[in-house]
Amino acid sequence: MSDGKVKSMLETAVVVKVTEGLHARPATQFAKLAKEFSCSLQVLHGSTSADAKCAVKLMLLGIREHDQIVLRADGADESDAVERMAQFLSSPEAGVQQATAARAADAAACGAEPVTLVAASRAGASNSDSSGTNSGASTGAGARSETPAEETPPLLGIPASEGLAFGDAYVYLPEPLQATRQFIEPHETAAEAVRFNRAFDDALAALDRQFDTMGDHDGIAEALVGVAQSDEFAGEIRARIAAGRDAAAATLEVGATLAASFETIADEYLRSRADDIHGITRQVVLRLTGRQDVSLAGLTKPCVVLASDLTAPDLARANVANIVALVCTRGSATSHLAIIARSHGIPAVFGLSVPDERLRGVAQVAVDGALGHVWFEPTCALQDQFAARIGEARANRAALDVYRDVEPVTRAGRPIRIAANLGSPDEIDAAKAAGAMGVGLFRTELLFMNRRSLPGEHEQYDVYRRVAEAFAPHPVVIRTLDIGGDKPVPGIAFPHEDNPFLGWRGVRMCLDRHDVFKPQLRALLRAATIGNVQAMLPMISDIDEVRRVKALMAECARELASEGVAFGEPKLGIMIETPAAALTADLLAPEVDFFSIGTNDLTQYVMAADRANPNLASLYRCDHPAVLRAIAMVCDAAQRARIEVAVCGEAAAQPRMIPVLVGLGVDELSMSPACVLRAKKIVSEL
Template identity: 50%
Template sequence: MERTFAVRVRDGLHARPATQFVKLAKSFASDITIICNGQTASAKSAVKLMLLGIKENDEATLRVNGDDAPDALSALSTFLQNPSAGEVVLPKAEAAAAPAPPGAPKASDQKADDGVTGIAASEGTGLGPSFAFFPPVLKIERQVASDTEAEISRYRDAVSSVTTAFARNKERSGAESDTIAIIDALIDVAQDAEFAEEIEAAIRGGQDAASATMSVGTRLTENFEAMDDPYIRARGEDMRSVTRQIVLALIGQSDVSLADVTSGSVVVADEVTAWDLAKANMSDIAGIVCRKGAATSHVAIMARAYGIPAVLGVPVSAEQLAASKAVGLDGATGRVFLDPDGVVRSRLEEAITRENQESKALEAYRKVEPVTSAGVRVEVAANLGSLAEIPSALEAGAMGVGLFRTEFLFMERKTLPSEDEQADVYTRLAEAFAPYPVVIRTLDIGGDKPISGVDFEHEDNPFLGWRGVRMCLERPDIFKPQLRALLRASVIGNVKVLVPMIADGSEVQEVRNLFAECQDELQQEGVAFGTFELGVMIETPAAVFLAAELARQVDFFSIGTNDLTQYVMAADRLNPKVASLNRTEHPAVLNAIASACNAATAAGIWIGVCGEAAARQDLIGFFIKNGVTELSMSPTSIPRAKRAITEL
């Protein structure tokens, strides 16, 4: 069986979506290959898959042979057509490759004392004594293997030792979710079947395990680094890191370690890998400065997760870095100062003081329930997609959940979740935030976000197609188990249900009718259930124009600014060519929001905002002025939003 389609994964199959895709492929017994750009690779090899360099909107063909081929084809094509699969949020800095950004002065044109410019990879200001991290180059002399099978066994033992060490670092106290995901990706590279096959073939050809691993790993690293796409090119760092660790295990040597970093030091290096950083006590590191690397690299992602300033791709020699006694850096601009003089040092110290004051000031807002000077209390809640995100939301001071995206329960599975599974997830979510409310959105999927178990026909514009409540009302076999699960979780007392993609009042009535059916069924079965508030997303122009009518049918509104903006402006939010039109602050969009707010106020129901604009400092005042009493956003934005509200 095979299927051809356009890949919709945002930014293509870089490390994490490739890793997730391979894990999904390995869950099936079928042989699975993927064909793209005239090249073919096994869907069960992360290394070979990434080397295809599959980008967003590339045309790909999945070819599947085996007993479970239909299920495999459905699940894998679903993954590849999900824009947010494995999504990584990048910083505002340009996602450039390892060389210095266009227009940056060359090393030969700059004096290190005056500062040099690299790639801004993680915001913040750093200053401290330099910790030179320059692991020695491994020189492996090729030897003839006298016992081929013994060498293969040694290689496999080395891989097992390395992956065990990787896994141990996931269990360290305080490990961030980003770090854990990156270590998982490194483990997948180390255990990649085709990587192993090539090394074992080289051993059978007469090489010893260490030189075979080094030669195959070096060639694959060079293949990655020759790719055009910066995401794929940055994976050369991972390949080189994994290769080095396996070779060191084979020759019985230990690597230099960042575990020895002196507290308050700035790490200077040719390159720092995710594996290197995973061994460090992150709180000891005041900054990271590297000659190689990109804003898309795993070390950049980890630095951002831990709030460590980082500048990569710095155009100075390794000798200059290693010789520096102290280093200052600005992770927002990419400026690096080697052995800064008194003036520069004072400026950096002042910036660090300001940032620390800012951080401490925001810390005070984590437990605040913000009220404007006019006495308006505003709930600042979190947008979540899974239970794993609960701790970060609670830590940030979320006053509940303003949007729980239930589609993620469905999208990364081969089969539909059962009613019991859903009830368990929704109940645990409600218990975690009680007594604060949790707003759970019913299944919001469509041609752009398909799931296994639903056959979505091709649609030229899935954003205007069979999606959200439209699909759910036609598939009660999928929708009713979710509604029953929501009713069961409502016994906690803080559940609110949000229905997406409403464009007509009759849709609200149909949802209420289905809820009534589910209540009757649960009552007859003797299953406990509770009551809840029912709300609708205001994200279609139709909902805006019908807001007064809809407000009489529901308990609350929640404005989805992302979709509302693209529908009002007729500008696809995934199309960079019309990005200038896709602006929430456009007068047309603001008028639509104000109109919905007026309808909610007139009907006496509450209204919230759950799109990305909810966290925008320039729009919070507008929302509250128009009657919004709930703002929901990513957890990291919550303290800043609370402060903005109290300062209104």
């Protein structure tokens, strides 16, 4: 008989203050906290809800920082539960501070920012004996390019990094995994469950070992293990095995379904967790099928890497000393991969129009990076010609060493600074060895990429300080964050744009996101006390953008002063890469201390030709009269305002363009370190 009382549940609305929302780590910590209470706990987000004790379901809600959610509790300890859970959600450091506290019990925190796990295993390598490559030879920029006579015509691609190379192929292609069977007999289910558990535990142990070698990232490993061990992944796989599915087939199906769920989430970081699901799935299935993946980290001998596509992180994991050349069926000459290849003097050709299946059968390759020519299975005669040309090119580069400490001056007595374009402190030594007179462009994008969260002020300051110290007293020009929807980073939600190259990117995004921009500006101001640090703004189209940045820098300076933190006053320059900036250079010049012409984008925008589209190669020309007139207009405006003008695009390193640019009035040429010595020689002979 009822006592007449109506059972009620407790609900409360909470605005989520957790930095970047309930992504993997805080969701895992939140679920762990929820499990301490006996009451049922639900999280409502819009029209969807999830069990607060399940990290995977929480992540699939896509809860972002500043979102409002509802906590619903039902049980004896519901009041305590709601209070504790609301407190967790109201803390910006939730999920991070718990992991830090746990680490402090074992060792002193190293202070490193966490990085995103990139599941390299998802992009498997395929080669008959990829790790057993024989020999290879290459030379970087400066090699003379000519098509050998009486030889099979080469395949044509996009020249991405100068140089000649030939050697054995290392084929690096995604290779889908398949289960050898789909169903098992009823009497096999117990043994199949044991087999899955063994492969699963081994894969997670390998994950832990990987993170142990990466340093202070155990919180991320814990989150990934939590996802793997969840009912939605391991639980569902075990259920399918019990129902008669093969372990490998069940793992592939569940992994694909769960990854697809993450891929529908709007938040970029949470959406990229699909890669983690694919990675965990692949590692388990590899063990179930007795197969092993090969990655670029496994290169033990010199070879030419053939791939459909590669990313900068892929190359970062490789032993670049064993990569004599890169050939990809996708990619562009202005990609980050191409930039890294040039900085290491690795010949590269991208956009090669051949199917993946053809790549799989290639044993040897010859590459001319300057012309974009590739030969599969080169004849002995061609290899002999390449060997001779490579030897000649090496001799020529050795002769360039006399220019290492030269500060070039034209015969008319005009000094021209030859600086380096860098993407990370790892490239400092190569630039200094080449005699670079400072840094004309330090790209900060790589500092923001391949990680879970945005870099903080102190981390950025440390990087800028290191570069400034290395090149003092020469100038170091640091470009503020230049990203958009075409190369998003975790922590910044970019809207879908039909054309991200003309969208919310560069300074446009930064001016709307002070939480992203101010830490970078503060770091730049602080680094200006160390060396000759200069700041440069990308994607400027309007004078008001420059003035707003200057006002924000002044605000940062006042904050640092009130905090008693030392700071300097870096020179401020802008990239001239939009037609608007070129056409109004005379209005912009009085507002800044220098110009730097980004010929890559300027050419693309002036010519209305996508620089990554090989079908438009004839239009994408920095020596087109329209582009040259734009450069001349910028140089004239700079001279009238008595400010310097540099070129930091790829045209700065092209031998045929250097005399043209200097003649138009350019004061500085900035390029990949591998091209510095040659540029010094050319300028000295003008």
